Amino acid sequence: MVIASDIDRLIQLLSKLPGLGPRSARRAVLHLMKNREQLLRPLGAAIVSAGKNVQSCSQCGNLDMADSCGICSDRRRDPSVICVVEEVADLWALERTAVYRGFYHVLGGVLSPLDGVGPEDLNISGLVARARKEHVKEVILATSTTVDGKTTAHYIADRVENCGVTVSVLAHGIPVGGELDYLDDGTLSAALKERRSAKSKI
Numbered sequence: 001m002v003i004a005s006d007i008d009r010l011i012q013l014l015s016k017l018p019g020l021g022p023r024s025a026r027r028a029v030l031h032l033m034k035n036r037e038q039l040l041r042p043l044g045a046a047i048v049s050a051g052k053n054v055q056s057c058s059q060c061g062n063l064d065m066a067d068s069c070g071i072c073s074d075r076r077r078d079p080s081v082i083c084v085v086e087e088v089a090d091l092w093a094l095e096r097t098a099v100y101r102g103f104y105h106v107l108g109g110v111l112s113p114l115d116g117v118g119p120e121d122l123n124i125s126g127l128v129a130r131a132r133k134e135h136v137k138e139v140i141l142a143t144s145t146t147v148d149g150k151t152t153a154h155y156i157a158d159r160v161e162n163c164g165v166t167v168s169v170l171a172h173g174i175p176v177g178g179e180l181d182y183l184d185d186g187t188l189s190a191a192l193k194e195r196r197s198a199k200s201k202i
C-alpha cells in the first residue's frame, strides 16, 4: 500500500502546519489529489524550490532568495533607522503598511526564561553591532506587548542604549498580547508614526 502510506505521510506533515489539524490536513490532501496538475505538482515544485533557494538574510534575518535580502540591499531605504521585530511575519506586516522605509532586525523570538530562551538564543548581538554603526540614529522596538515581549524590549533597550542611538517603541494601539501580524494596516501605521521614546513607554 505505497499510495496510502504516501497519503498518510502527507496528512501527517500538513497537520503540523499552524492552523491545520488532522481534519483540515485530510481535506487539503484530498483537494490536492483531485487537482494534481493545477495544484499538487506546482505546489511540490514550489516547496522543493523554496527549500533550495530561500535563506535567512545574515544581516536582518528576513527570508529571501539572496543574502543580503531585498530590503537590506535597497539603497532607497533610510539607513538611520532599524526596526526590531520578533519574527519575519512581523516584518512582513510592517512592510504591508508601506509607511516604514528604514531597515529591520528579526530577533527570531522573544526572551522567555520559562521556555529556556535566553539572549544568546536570539539575534541580539547582531543588533548591537548594527546599532553601533555611525549612520544608525534610531532603534525602534516593535516586539509584542506580551510579558515576554516587554521583557525582551527592556533587555534590548539596555543593550543598545550606550550605542549612541535613540530607542523608541511603537505607540499604544497594539492590543495586549497582540502580534503585529494580526493588526490591520491602519492601526499598525498609526502605532509606527506615533512611536515614543522607550524610556517612558516600556
Ligand SMILES: [Zn+2]
Binding pocket: 057, 058, 059, 060, 061, 062, 068, 069, 070, 071, 072, 073
Ligand atoms: Zn536583510
